[in-house]
Amino acid sequence: MSLTYSPISTDWPCQVKTPGNRDWERSAAKWLRELVPSRYASYPLLIRQPVLLARHAQIQLQQEIRVVRTAMHSARAELPALGMPESVIEHTIKLYAAELTQLNHIARGVRVVTQALVENQHARQGH
Known part of the structure; x- marks a missing residue:
């Protein structure tokens, strides 16, 4: 079944x-598996359901972004006490800022990959 969704954007990996x-779904699942902890990437349910894998990613x-923001915002207050x-x-701080941009x-x-996977799943199910 052909998909009409056009994901071409600067955000498409x-x-x-x-x-x-x-x-394309296999390449999406492979990329998504690289983004989650390896123990999750090996769960059969997540391997068979790329939309669930995308949700988990x-x-x-979101949690990684939260952690980096916390580390960046607390660096000036906490790192001097650690002797830095x-x-x-x-x-x-520059490292954290660069990581935040990347994340x-x-x-x-x-x-965008999740949106394409969902639309492809709906198309296959006839929605």
């Missing part, structure tokens, strides 16, 4: 084939 291409990323010099604290980019990718 380059590791995932676009809908309509052969094995979204939740996982100012230069290390500044580099740490937000990945989260947008997960959202």
Whole structure:
């Protein structure tokens, strides 16, 4: 069944084939498995249901973003007490900022892939 959804956007991950291409769902599931802890990536239910895997990846990323934000915002207050010099604290904050940018980019990718997976599932079910 052909999918009419057009995911071409800057948020679509380059590791995932676009809908309509052969094995695009398999490439999406492979990419999503790389985003979740390995113990989740091996659960048969999540392997068979890429929409569930995508949902879990979204939740996982939300938590990672929350953790990085907390670490970044508390760095100036907490790192001096751990003996970190100012230069290390500044580099740490820059590292967290870069990671936050990357995580937000990945989260947008997960959202568009999830939308495509859901629409493809609905198309197969005749909705």
